Amino acid sequence: MRIAIIAAGLSEPSSTRLLADRLEKATRTALQNQGTAVESTTIEVRTLAHDVVDVLLTRVASPELEAARQQVQDADALIVVSPTFTMSYSGLFKSFIDVLEDGSLAGMPVLLAATGGTARHSMVLDVALRPLLSYLKALTLPTAVYASAEDWGSPGLDARIEKAGRELADVLVALPRRTRSDPFDADSPDFVSFESMLGGS
Amino acid sequence: MSSMQFGIFTVGDVTPDPTTGTTPTEGERIQAMLSYALKAEEVGLDVFATGEHHNPPFVPSSPTTMLGWIAAQTQRLLLTTTTTLITTNDPVKIAEDFAMLQHVSGGRVDLTLGRGNTGPVYPWFGKDIRDGIELAVENYALLRKLWREPVVNWAGKHRTPLQGYTSTPAPLDGVPPFVWHGSIRSPQIAEQAAFYGDGFFHNNIFWNKEHTEQMVKLYRQRFAHHGHGDPEQAIVGLGGQVYMAATKAQAMKEFRPYFDVAPVYGHGPSLEDFSEMTPLTVGTPEEVIERTLGFRDYAGDYQRQLFLIDHAGLPQEAVLEQIEILGTEVVPVLRQEFDRLRAPGVPDAPTHASLLAAAGAGEAAGSEREERDDVDTAAAIAPEARR
Numbered sequence A: 001m002r003i004a005i006i007a008a009g010l011s012e013p014s015s016t017r018l019l020a021d022r023l024e025k026a027t028r029t030a031l032q033n034q035g036t037a038v039e040s041t042t043i044e045v046r047t048l049a050h051d052v053v054d055v056l057l058t059r060v061a062s063p064e065l066e067a068a069r070q071q072v073q074d075a076d077a078l079i080v081v082s083p084t085f086t087m088s089y090s091g092l093f094k095s096f097i098d099v100l101e102d103g104s105l106a107g108m109p110v111l112l113a114a115t116g117g118t119a120r121h122s123m124v125l126d127v128a129l130r131p132l133l134s135y136l137k138a139l140t141l142p143t144a145v146y147a148s149a150e151d152w153g154s155p156g157l158d159a160r161i162e163k164a165g166r167e168l169a170d171v172l173v174a175l176p177r178r179t180r181s182d183p184f185d186a187d188s189p190d191f192v193s194f195e196s197m198l199g200g201s
Numbered sequence B: 001m002s003s004m005q006f007g008i009f010t011v012g013d014v015t016p017d018p019t020t021g022t023t024p025t026e027g028e029r030i031q032a033m034l035s036y037a038l039k040a041e042e043v044g045l046d047v048f049a050t051g052e053h054h055n056p057p058f059v060p061s062s063p064t065t066m067l068g069w070i071a072a073q074t075q076r077l078l079l080t081t082t083t084t085l086i087t088t089n090d091p092v093k094i095a096e097d098f099a100m101l102q103h104v105s106g107g108r109v110d111l112t113l114g115r116g117n118t119g120p121v122y123p124w125f126g127k128d129i130r131d132g133i134e135l136a137v138e139n140y141a142l143l144r145k146l147w148r149e150p151v152v153n154w155a156g157k158h159r160t161p162l163q164g165y166t167s168t169p170a171p172l173d174g175v176p177p178f179v180w181h182g183s184i185r186s187p188q189i190a191e192q193a194a195f196y197g198d199g200f201f202h203n204n205i206f207w208n209k210e211h212t213e214q215m216v217k218l219y220r221q222r223f224a225h226h227g228h229g230d231p232e233q234a235i236v237g238l239g240g241q242v243y244m245a246a247t248k249a250q251a252m253k254e255f256r257p258y259f260d261v262a263p264v265y266g267h268g269p270s271l272e273d274f275s276e277m278t279p280l281t282v283g284t285p286e287e288v289i290e291r292t293l294g295f296r297d298y299a300g301d302y303q304r305q306l307f308l309i310d311h312a313g314l315p316q317e318a319v320l321e322q323i324e325i326l327g328t329e330v331v332p333v334l335r336q337e338f339d340r341l342r343a344p345g346v347p348d349a350p351t352h353a354s355l356l357a358a359a360g361a362g363e364a365a366g367s368e369r370e371e372r373d374d375v376d377t378a379a380a381i382a383p384e385a386r387r
Helices: A015-033 A045-058 A063-074 A091-098 A124-135 A149-153 A155-174 A194-200 B026-042 B063-073 B091-105 B129-148 B187-196 B209-225 B248-260 B271-277 B285-293 B295-299 B316-341 B352-364 B368-380
Strands: A002-007 A039-044 A077-085 A109-116 A145-148 B005-010 B047-050 B078-081 B111-114 B152-154 B162-165 B179-182 B199-202 B236-238 B242-244 B281-283 B304-307
Touching: A002 A015, A002 A063, A015 A039, A015 A077, A015 A109, A015 A145, A015 A149, A015 A155, A039 A045, A039 A063, A045 A063, A045 A091, A077 A091, A077 A124, A077 A155, A109 A124, A109 A155, A124 A145, A145 A149, A145 A155, A149 A155, A194 B129, A194 B187, B005 B026, B005 B316, B026 B047, B026 B063, B026 B316, B047 B063, B047 B304, B063 B078, B063 B091, B091 B129, B129 B152, B129 B187, B179 B187, B187 B199, B187 B209, B199 B209, B209 B236, B209 B295, B236 B295, B242 B248, B242 B285, B242 B316, B248 B271, B248 B281, B271 B281, B281 B285, B285 B295, B285 B316
Parallel strands: A002 A039, A002 A077, A077 A109, A109 A145, B005 B047, B005 B304, B047 B078, B078 B111, B111 B179, B179 B199, B199 B236, B236 B304, B242 B281
Antiparallel strands: B152 B162
């Protein structure tokens, strides 16, 4: 099972990355308990920030950004973690999502998570992240995890992380493996032959 | 002419020269572009191509007018477009304009079809960008019919029907201009080019070269699938972007101010990174030769190489010098080296003469090719017209 984690924290180290790592571990443990091996890769959006801006301005992707896009495309599931900025996910997080290939997230199980200064911003999960991922046709999991500064001193956060990890593991085990489409592969179901284009016009 | 064609393609942008702050007038820009075409012929390049745009800051809205003037001033230069908008132009007018240009130029014309990615142009011409692929498919099928059938009855979705229509003038010697299909990353267009056995052109600039590789590979594979020959026999054209000087350092120094604020890619990656990620080569003629020869590593043996050398506000004298270097130092070596590296069985670049010869051979052999055309146009495009 391949899991890609998108961590959009801006500082280094960041609590966003910390939460991402905990969610990854919880998911990994839950999957391993069900006998499923896990390969995971964490995309630190911070390290791609300049590349993301470049591709927005010029459409030319650095090899590093291209690799990150591919990791997202090839994943069986995603864990996304954004800091909360001005009522929403951060601009850099959104910009990274904006430069993913169309359809990359369709049908992808996604565990949503966010960090923020106080618990008063926890609705960011359901009013910002969830609609964004739903628009991209991802399967957002019911349990999403928000960690405010004070949560890092509370045992409740661990329980929420474990619950979310188990949920993602259960869904991944139950779902058929995600099929990867390639419109440049003439043998793939997504390839459009010219005969069908003529027929359709 | 060698088995490959070399030339230049212009986007036709009117951009201030960032080093002087001067902006050419439209008239000055157009005159400069015309001078590049004449210079291209003078230094022994084979092809001049113009873009087609319908919004400022671009001037070439009327390519066949421009190419007609160039045809009158030149003897052997091939004239083409990069690209002709198959979506928003009426295919009936394309058929007429390019057949006329064929006659005017004595067969020195082909064209590259593209969809255009400027959103508002579609509604300005009464179309919808969301129909882009559909328009490219339907309009090109009609264009083919207009050039191949003396009397056309046709009905489709995107223009008024035709009854008893004859496109005039008929193509020169009855042979329609060669058609290339250009697209950066739409597999449907690579498939369209392959289906008809037409050429495929990738602009190979401003984007990661992986897009070029992916599209050319699909086109070659499907060219074979649709029965036109081996993948290696498909007809491929590529763009490229260069700026040259006697040393790499000098070239970088001269080009950087233009690069840094250029339309499309300015204010983005550094010149160094952009040169790494895209086919842009800024350096000595030798470096341009080496990089260009390297295109065949991912595109295979190909038939046409066009260079972009005149955008981003580069002054006329600098561009003329680039054309001079291309013609005297770069292309002669490229011709020789590409010919030496070329695998046996790879077709030469198409010309009017080669198409005429092939058409003659086809008629002698009972012209299977023409029957195929009848099947695809009649069956797919005009079922109503047959009733």
